[in-house]
Amino acid sequence: MTLTLPTPDAPLKIGTRGSPLALAQAYETRDRLAKAFDLAEAAFHIEVIKTTGDDRQMIAADRPLKEIGNKGLFTKEIEEATLRGDIDIAVHSTKDMPTEQPEGLVLETFLPREDVRDAFISTKYASIADLPSGATVGTSSLRRRAQLMQIRPDLKVVEFRGNVQTRLQKLADGVADCSFLAMAGLTRLGMVDKATSAIEIDEMLPAVAQGTIGIECRADDARSKAMLAAIHHADSGHRVICERAFLRALDGSCETPIAALATIDAGRIKLRGEILRPDGSQCLRTEGEADVSEAETLGRSLGETLLAEAGDGFFDFR
Numbered sequence: 001m002t003l004t005l006p007t008p009d010a011p012l013k014i015g016t017r018g019s020p021l022a023l024a025q026a027y028e029t030r031d032r033l034a035k036a037f038d039l040a041e042a043a044f045h046i047e048v049i050k051t052t053g054d055d056r057q058m059i060a061a062d063r064p065l066k067e068i069g070n071k072g073l074f075t076k077e078i079e080e081a082t083l084r085g086d087i088d089i090a091v092h093s094t095k096d097m098p099t100e101q102p103e104g105l106v107l108e109t110f111l112p113r114e115d116v117r118d119a120f121i122s123t124k125y126a127s128i129a130d131l132p133s134g135a136t137v138g139t140s141s142l143r144r145r146a147q148l149m150q151i152r153p154d155l156k157v158v159e160f161r162g163n164v165q166t167r168l169q170k171l172a173d174g175v176a177d178c179s180f181l182a183m184a185g186l187t188r189l190g191m192v193d194k195a196t197s198a199i200e201i202d203e204m205l206p207a208v209a210q211g212t213i214g215i216e217c218r219a220d221d222a223r224s225k226a227m228l229a230a231i232h233h234a235d236s237g238h239r240v241i242c243e244r245a246f247l248r249a250l251d252g253s254c255e256t257p258i259a260a261l262a263t264i265d266a267g268r269i270k271l272r273g274e275i276l277r278p279d280g281s282q283c284l285r286t287e288g289e290a291d292v293s294e295a296e297t298l299g300r301s302l303g304e305t306l307l308a309e310a311g312d313g314f315f316d317f318r
């Protein structure tokens with residue numbers, strides 16, 4: 001196949017959400033493609049698409065995410081635009097993506113993974129360990145909530161959402177004593193100085209695919225596939241495929257209390273995973289390793305093992 005590259009008159013259309021982080025991720029994708037194919041910025045068009053997750057009313061700041069129903073909250077409308085051909089490629093935080101893609105779309109491209117850790121953010125305290133008994137934690141993430149309750153059942157959790165600026169304002173207003181964000185998002189926004197400290201993996205295992213940009217396109221779009229192949233980062237891909245297989249086996253989403261992190265060393269992939277009861281009263285952990293070529297199988301088998309161990313109703317609120 002001869003590749004007909006995009007031009008300013010017939011640009012490659014890149015779809016993204018409109019948040020500052022989403023735009024930064026779309027620009028990174030565009031810049032990597034421009035460099036790989038020696039193209040001008042004008043050969044790309046960035047199309048902002050509003051998703052349910054961006055709808056202010058739908059997602060009023062005090063409404064818990066779990067009530068809204070969240071499979072594909074930040075991705076559905078963008079996937080539909082890709083299928084219609086309104087855009088050619090869709091740039092996502094892989095962490096926000098359901099484990100299955102709609103018929104006709106493929107998710108095969110991942111950019112080099114950023115810092116996978118969560119950030120601790122507070123103007124009063126240096127770290128989780130430094131929080132006094134009964135301190136108030138602002139988060140909307142079921143995973144972070146359950147992990148915190150597991151190690152610090154004395155803490156009080158309040159619902160907390162919004163972009164970095166909103167959260168910092170809420171902290172300044174005393175709505176909570178601390179909050180949490182992914183280090184990757186802060187880094188990509190050039191705001192890593194807003195993190196009070198980075199939380200080590202042993203203290204808080206990150207969400208599946210945290211810190212990884214994933215790019216989706218139509219399964220039959222040979223040009224986009226060929227272009228994306230040039231910017232794919234293989235190791236990040238193996239790691240995310242392993243973690244997402246784990247999540248899929250558990251039938252989880254970005255808002256189930258599930259955490260997992262795969263690492264690669266000398267051709268071997270190692271996965272650590274955990275599931276928690278929403279109130280943090282129980283945490284089941286697993287760990288295993290395999291050849292990198294078995295990344296998906298490793299994730300699935302560890303997920304199946306934990307699922308069997310958990311039994312019915314593990315994720316139910318009680």
Ligand SMILES: NCc1[nH]cc(CCC(=O)O)c1CC(=O)O
Pocket residue numbers: 093094095096180181182183184185209210211212213254
């Ligand atoms: N669910 C929201 C979301 N999706 C991706 C990121 C950060 C970037 C990433 O993890 O790739 C965030 C915010 C956060 O958790 O702080």
